Amino acid sequence: MKIIKSVFTVSALLLLISCMGFSKKEEVAKATFVPSKETKVAYFASGCFWCVEAIFESLIGVEEAVSGYAGGHTKNPTYRSIGTGSTGHSETVAVYYNPTKVSFETLVTVFYGSHDPTTVNGQHPDYGSQYRSIAFYKTAAEKQIIDAAIAKLNKEIYDGKIATEVTKLIKFYEAEAYHQDFERRNPNQSYVKAVSVPRLNKFKMKFPELLKGGLH
Numbered sequence: 567m568k569i570i571k572s573v574f575t576v577s578a579l580l581l582l583i584s585c586m587g588f589s590k591k592e593e594v595a596k597a598t599f600v601p602s603k604e605t606k607v608a609y610f611a612s613g614c615f616w617c618v619e620a621i622f623e624s625l626i627g628v629e630e631a632v633s634g635y636a637g638g639h640t641k642n643p644t645y646r647s648i649g650t651g652s653t654g655h656s657e658t659v660a661v662y663y664n665p666t667k668v669s670f671e672t673l674v675t676v677f678y679g680s681h682d683p684t685t686v687n688g689q690h691p692d693y694g695s696q697y698r699s700i701a702f703y704k705t706a707a708e709k710q711i712i713d714a715a716i717a718k719l720n721k722e723i724y725d726g727k728i729a730t731e732v733t734k735l736i737k738f739y740e741a742e743a744y745h746q747d748f749e750r751r752n753p754n755q756s757y758v759k760a761v762s763v764p765r766l767n768k769f770k771m772k773f774p775e776l777l778k779g780g781l782h
Contacts, residue, residue: 625668
């Protein structure tokens with residue numbers, strides 16, 4: 567009986583500090599973002615989108631980052647449906663950036679430098695196909711940059727173990743409003759404190775030269 571209780575307690579704690587453990591769905595007014603004529607969009611998936619969004623929004627040249635779903639085979643996915651792993655989607659962030667201030671190549675560097683690309687279907691503490699690593703491309707030039715980065719990192723750091731999918735973007739679905747800017751709006755939420763903020767701070771220490779306003 568004690569063993570069963572202990573397993574239940576551990577499972578509950580893991581759920582509490584996992585991205586999927588969040589169930590509060592308060593109404594949040596959707597912010598209006600108007601891209602400039604120079605704005606381009608890149609798409610990346612590397613675990614919980616709350617973390618990924620915060621990382622990219624900290625970069626010089628990034629105008630906005632939007633959490634959503636991509637890489638799947640069903641229409642109009644939701645947070646609940648992608649959590650089953652049956653829709654094929656991965657939690658994905660659309661990164662709106664000014665290419666005169668930050669290049670797609672730099673965004674790819676940030677992508678690989680802010681998560682473990684050798685993990686299959688997950689980023690600790692979140693596991694499942696919805697948390698898999700994907701670098702999306704829209705053009706042949708973007709794919710070439712992604713492929714070159716993988717080849718270099720596999721040779722110099724990861725010994726051929728990168729598990730990131732390289733996938734052409736077909737459709738991006740914006741996530742529910744309460745997911746947008748989640749880390750910024752929920753600084754005291756358990757997952758944000760235990761996972762998101764430490765991941766962001768680790769990234770900031772690694773790439774201080776890329777940050778808006780420098781390291782702080």
